Amino acid sequence: GAVVSQHPSWVICKSGTSVKIECRSLDFQATTMFWYRQFPKQSLMLMATSNEGSKATYEQGVEKDKFLINHASLTLSTLTVTSAHPEDSSFYICSAPGVPGQGSLSYEQYFGPGTRLTVT
């Protein structure tokens, strides 16, 4: 089945530094990818929709200058947390919708395994 990978799976960084998280669709092309944030014991909160070759669409309340999203190819989207602070510590998950005719269910979202970010 379709696979989405994320790298790194966990990262610890110092306050004020930037962290880049990669999301790759391994065996299918993804013109759209979604980035979510999840706090402990809470639901997934959509941060932004990443579109290949164009600007990401951010949800209300998400700072686009802080959470930079780049979807440079049909298999790779990156989320960069700039000038990270302890309150940015969270679990970040990306997903990509399956595409008909590419060996995946046409109606499913495939999720990456997530990246746990801790800012000290």
Next chain:
Amino acid sequence: AQKITQTQPGMFVQEKEAVTLDCTYDTSDPSYGLFWYKQPSSGEMIFLIYQGSYDQQNATEGRYSLNFQKARKSANLVISASQLGDSAMYFCAMREGWSQGNQFYFGTGTSLTVIP
């Protein structure tokens, strides 16, 4: 209004018993998809089952079945013969319309604990 409502923050079930996790949804779009995902403590989201709004029959996938009541806008997940490995968070989700680029709306989740 919430698109997806899960009213059970936590549920307990005895091993080998069946359990129903509730989910109601709100949409005016006649075309939508309903999904259930399992999230164990590792954090990965595992797809369980899907129901399309035009599907006449309730979806089933092994021990998972979806009790789809369209008029009541409910899409409850039924897990039969619970196993210890079923202990996890369960999220109900909806996508409106058929476009793959449409976002998913998630419920707040239900934490299921299977008791030996």
